[in-house]
Amino acid sequence: MFDSSTLPVHSLPPSQIELAAQQLIQESMNDPWSDISPAVYDTARVLLLPRSLQPKGSLDFLLRKQKEDGSWGSPDAYCLVPTLAATASLLDLTLKVARGEEITGDASDVSLAAWRGLDFLAHTLRDLTELPDLVAIELILPALVEEIENTLAGLADVTNQV
Structure with a gap:
């Protein structure tokens, strides 16, 4: 030893x-x-790495962990960070597909999960009155929202070029 x-x-x-x-x-x-155990947030973030550095099964894990309502994580406001991270990563993969790049999983499963995450977030963030008590939530939440906004803008650009 x-x-x-x-x-x-x-x-x-x-x-x-x-x-x-x-x-x-x-x-x-x-x-x-x-x-x-594997965490949704961490797994979502590694999906932003080049494919060769992503642990095998990361995308499948993320897709399996999405709940019926489109969220990931806890059933309360603590689901915000994992849901934002997962949605951001899946949107990034969706953008890669839109640009003609290959991804590991099924593109339609990825985009559907991303849109379900967006739908959940749109309703949850609109009705949010108080942030969950998490370390650095005041930094993480806006950064992930900005990441999602930038990726959606990229998707809009690609779509408008077609």
């Missing part, structure tokens, strides 16, 4: 960093007080 406590991580060779990370994950998975 590797003991990483004696060296700062930045001074370890890459193979030992990977080994230390795997060990940490394994220890966390075995810890009954630990709860590690």
Whole structure:
């Protein structure tokens, strides 16, 4: 077993960093007080990376986790951030398809999920009276909304060119 406590991580060779990370994950998975699972927000964000860097199954995970109402995450206002992130990423993929780029999944499933997310957000944000108590929500929420607006503008540009 590797003991990483004696060296700062930045001074370890890459193979030992990977080994230390795997060990940490394994220890966390075995810890009954630990709860590690894929998260919608994080998974949505990795879909913005080049396809070669996206973990296999990321898009399928995101599509499977969408709820009937078009949201992702908790049933209350805490669903805003994961829903914004998922919608932004799916819209980005939809824009890529509109530009003629290939994506990993089925383009119609991706665009349908994105539009369902947008529909949910349009109703939820319009009726929102109070932000959920989340770290940096006042930064994250506007940034994700702006990302969605920019992607929708890009989609409009591509559509107008056709």
